[in-house]
Amino acid sequence: MRILITGVTGQVGHALCRYDWPEDAEIVAASRHDLDLAETESIASYISAGRFDAVINPAAYTAVDRAETDLVAAWRVNALAPAAMAAATWKVGIPLICVSTDYVFDGTKAGAYNEDAPISPSGVYGASKAAGELAVRTGNPRHVILRTSWVFSAHGANFVKTMLRLAEERPRLRVVDDQRGCPTSARDIAAVLAKITLRLIADPQAPTGTYHFSNAEPTTWCDFAKEIFRQTEPFGYPVPDVEAIATTEYPTPARRPANSVLETTKIERDFAVVPRPWREALAEVLSDLAHGVTEESEVTR
Numbered sequence: 001m002r003i004l005i006t007g008v009t010g011q012v013g014h015a016l017c018r019y020d021w022p023e024d025a026e027i028v029a030a031s032r033h034d035l036d037l038a039e040t041e042s043i044a045s046y047i048s049a050g051r052f053d054a055v056i057n058p059a060a061y062t063a064v065d066r067a068e069t070d071l072v073a074a075w076r077v078n079a080l081a082p083a084a085m086a087a088a089t090w091k092v093g094i095p096l097i098c099v100s101t102d103y104v105f106d107g108t109k110a111g112a113y114n115e116d117a118p119i120s121p122s123g124v125y126g127a128s129k130a131a132g133e134l135a136v137r138t139g140n141p142r143h144v145i146l147r148t149s150w151v152f153s154a155h156g157a158n159f160v161k162t163m164l165r166l167a168e169e170r171p172r173l174r175v176v177d178d179q180r181g182c183p184t185s186a187r188d189i190a191a192v193l194a195k196i197t198l199r200l201i202a203d204p205q206a207p208t209g210t211y212h213f214s215n216a217e218p219t220t221w222c223d224f225a226k227e228i229f230r231q232t233e234p235f236g237y238p239v240p241d242v243e244a245i246a247t248t249e250y251p252t253p254a255r256r257p258a259n260s261v262l263e264t265t266k267i268e269r270d271f272a273v274v275p276r277p278w279r280e281a282l283a284e285v286l287s288d289l290a291h292g293v294t295e296e297s298e299v300t301r
């Protein structure tokens with residue numbers, strides 16, 4: 001079986017390429033150079049020529065603040081490209097697995113968001129991802145949209161690596177303590193995406209639709225930062241003071257949801273997925289970073 005993976009230089013795409021796929025899986029890892037998703041017209045021919053059995057699309061325009069002023073570019077990659085992929089995959093009769101975000105919610109709900117909760121994105125990134133979701137839902141009934149949140153890994157850009165970099169530069173960090181969510185390891189997301197993809201390829205009756213997946217145990221960005229430094233202290237990394245601040249004290253171009261905790265019971269039931277606590281996944285990533293396993297090495301499969 002041939003599986004196309006996009007966004008392979010990113011956190012999730014890279015983890016997917018390093019996943020321990022079964023022997024009979026041929027992974028086609030498409031970088032921007034192979035398939036530029038901003039060139040919407042090229043997507044259909046690439047997919048129809050590829051003779052794939054499934055497409056996994058973690059590629060996205062993920063610069064949340066930059067998207068506010070780079071709207072067309074964000075919409076091209078996050079909305080138009082998934083639309084073209086949905087049409088192309090439906091035409092050749094294969095499933096499409098896309099990744100979406102907790103930022104489709106406005107964060108005003110008190111508890112965790114389930115898959116049926118109304119979406120109401122507050123920024124361009126979230127809105128463009130929501131449009132991509134809609135296009136996938138309407139374009140290919142054999143789809144899974146996996147919403148996740150606060151992704152981190154040893155590879156690529158993320159909050160964990162930002163905190164470690166800032167700790168080298170400053171003795172004191174100020175981090176918002178009134179936005180709640182669940183940090184999620186890219187490696188864990190990749191394992192879930194692989195499981196779903198293999199099931200969809202093997203079973204035409206496999207469940208489809210929208211699913212939430214994150215690591216377990218909601219937290220705030222501030223407590224996430226504190227835990228990063230608690231865990232890195234034994235490695236001899238600098239440990240800054242972390243000051244809890246309100247969102248109003250850290251103005252950003254894009255508004256982030258105050259609560260974007262995702263409820264994961266549906267994916268646990270339908271795909272037998274068991275989310276582990278993010279602190280456990282964080283320990284794995286920090287250990288990789290401390291031992292120089294940055295996962296930057298070339299993907300060979």
Ligand SMILES: NC(=O)C1=CN([C@@H]2O[C@H](COP(=O)(O)OP(=O)(O)OC[C@H]3O[C@@H](n4cnc5c(N)ncnc54)[C@H](OP(=O)(O)O)[C@@H]3O)[C@@H](O)[C@H]2O)C=CC1
Pocket residue numbers: 006007008009010011012013031032033035036037038039057058059060061062077099100101102129147148149150151152156157
């Ligand atoms: N990061 C996060 O915290 C979260 C992410 N998500 C979603 O998860 C998915 C994976 O995110 P993550 O791995 O962190 O993203 P990254 O930002 O790490 O990677 C994005 C990937 O998309 C690729 N890409 C961007 N534009 C294009 C283009 N025009 N053509 C081809 N490829 C392109 C990038 O390629 P290049 O290197 O060439 O730019 C890169 O490989 C995304 O769909 C994102 O919306 C959901 C929740 C949280």
Ligand SMILES: Cc1cn([C@H]2C[C@H](O)[C@@H](COP(=O)(O)OP(=O)(O)O[C@H]3O[C@@H](C)C(=O)[C@@H](O)[C@H]3O)O2)c(=O)[nH]c1=O
Pocket residue numbers: 062063064065101102103148149150151158159162166173174175176179221250252256
């Ligand atoms: C660097 C920094 C950030 N912050 C705040 C800003 C923001 O509210 C929060 C997170 O900051 P970041 O900009 O790193 O994260 P952000 O880009 O908002 O992360 C999001 O990325 C997209 C792609 C997603 O889909 C989301 O799930 C989420 O992971 O922390 C501080 O309070 N202090 C700091 O020093």
